[in-house]
Amino acid sequence: MVVNLLADAEAEVDRIFQALADATRRDIVRRVIGREQNVTDLADRYAMSFAAVQKHVAVLQRSGLVAKRRRGREQLVGPVLDAIDRARTLLDEYEALWRGRIDRMDAILGEAEGSEAGR
Amino acid sequence: MVVNLLADAEAEVDRIFQALADATRRDIVRRVIGREQNVTDLADRYAMSFAAVQKHVAVLQRSGLVAKRRRGREQLVGPVLDAIDRARTLLDEYEALWRGRIDRMDAILGEAEGSEAGR
DNA sequence: CAGATTCACAACCATTTGGTTGCATATTAA
DNA sequence: TTAATATGCAACCAAATGGTTGTGAATCTG
Numbered sequence A, B: 001m002v003v004n005l006l007a008d009a010e011a012e013v014d015r016i017f018q019a020l021a022d023a024t025r026r027d028i029v030r031r032v033i034g035r036e037q038n039v040t041d042l043a044d045r046y047a048m049s050f051a052a053v054q055k056h057v058a059v060l061q062r063s064g065l066v067a068k069r070r071r072g073r074e075q076l077v078g079p080v081l082d083a084i085d086r087a088r089t090l091l092d093e094y095e096a097l098w099r100g101r102i103d104r105m106d107a108i109l110g111e112a113e114g115s116e117a118g119r
Numbered sequence C: 001c002a003g004a005t006t007c008a009c010a011a012c013c014a015t016t017t018g019g020t021t022g023c024a025t026a027t028t029a030a
Numbered sequence D: 001t002t003a004a005t006a007t008g009c010a011a012c013c014a015a016a017t018g019g020t021t022g023t024g025a026a027t028c029t030g
Helices: A002-020 A023-034 A039-044 A050-063 A081-099 A103-109 B002-020 B023-034 B039-044 B050-063 B081-108
Strands: A066-071 A074-079 B066-071 B074-079
Touching: A002 A023, A002 A050, A002 A081, A002 B002, A002 B023, A023 A039, A023 A050, A023 A066, A023 A074, A023 B002, A039 A050, A039 A074, A050 A066, B002 B023, B002 B050, B023 B039, B023 B050, B023 B066, B023 B074, B039 B050, B039 B074, B050 B066
Parallel strands: none
Antiparallel strands: A066 A074, B066 B074
């Protein structure tokens, strides 16, 4: 159903913003965009336990912004360019909305739908 | 100290992304950008209690993205254009960061992963 | 093989989040 | 003045978050 598709899309946006709502995680994203890094290297940068950093990486992974790939005994954390680009586009859309350039888009996602009690 | 200034700035970013990490709140932002609305009107749109919507508005208010002004017995919720523009700029910076690093990475991408770029 | 490295994962804990109901207060309308 | 409207706010609750420690399994390395 359309409602579920929308709900899924919204949930995905939720996860992306949620993932970015933590300074450590934003920093991790920056770092792995610079270069793939294993979890230990990442963990060494922050004043918290290895397991805590592991959890942050898991949150980012769930949001789709990063992914891990194995290399021997280590897991290399790297950016998922498609997802990051999706996030970027999403931010673009908010920017457009906020700038008020979306007079036409108002007709599309304006009054009609957003209201539905579907959550 | 510089550290605290940075921490404050990061905390503010936290609050902004956090505020946007909920579909109802994103919807509220869209709506009040379209036109100032009182809390009751907003609450009528969503399948949750008045108090719940009140709390969502409070979160948005703490993030600085919206503000309330009194008109008689009602509180009109409206966008805070300065703060929204600040947030927009912030998102722009992330966009630039991501795009910039990705572009730069594209140049390097052909090479083997063994190559250490000292950082 | 033995030890070190790297990671996964479970259990636990405190705090925050997102929701509820109920009650109090301010303002408008009749 | 009384009733209806619009809001604020406290108390409560379940689930999620963000952290910890501890245990165990893979994978190098000497």
